[in-house]
Amino acid sequence: MLKGSCCCGAVKFLVSSPPTMMGTCHCSRCRKAGASTFVFVPRSSFEMLSGLDSITTYKPEAPYKYNRCFCSICGTALGEVTSTADSFPVAANCFDDALNLSNLFHEFVKEKPSWYEICDNAKQFPAHPYN
Ligand SMILES: [Zn+2]
Ligand SMILES: [Zn+2]
Structure with a gap:
């Protein structure tokens, strides 16, 4: 069981099975949002404990489909x-417990700013890995 929360503690959640995939996105949208390393969690193992009413969801214009909570x-x-x-x-930044995962890939590396240096050996993709 992994706990996660926001900085002020209003939002709290549990993930019942350890995530198995972590990736880092270097696109300009993730950079603006200030967080670009993600783990992928099956809906069945995610439980929101509190703070759902404190969450704002930003929905980007097409073609971008991923919302930002x-x-x-x-x-x-x-x-x-x-x-x-x-x-x-x-x-990944909002987990309180250790993820014990290594970053598996970097995507949208072509949008990476020069001030950010990739310091691991994970696979790098110029854009989305599956496009
Ligand atoms: Zn908060
Ligand atoms: Zn991104």
């Missing part, structure tokens, strides 16, 4: 925790 009190980026998809990205 954040705590409207403290601004912590949460990933896509209100998604109804079978599996969705949760921002």
Whole structure:
């Protein structure tokens, strides 16, 4: 069982099975949101404990499809925790417990700013890995 929360503690959630995939996105949208390392969590193992009414969801214009959930009190980026998809990205920054995972890939590396240096050996994709 892994606990997660936002900076102010209003939003709390549990993930019942350890995530198995972590990736980092370097696109300009993730950079603006201030969080770009995600784990993918199956909906069946995600439980929101509190703070659902404190979450604001930013829906980007097409063609971008991933929504951005954040705590409207403290601004912590949460990933896509209100998604109804079978599996969705949760921002790695909001976990309180150790994930014990290594980053598996970097995507949208072509949009990476020069001030950010990739310091691991994970696979790098210029854009989305599956496009
Ligand atoms: Zn908060
Ligand atoms: Zn991104």
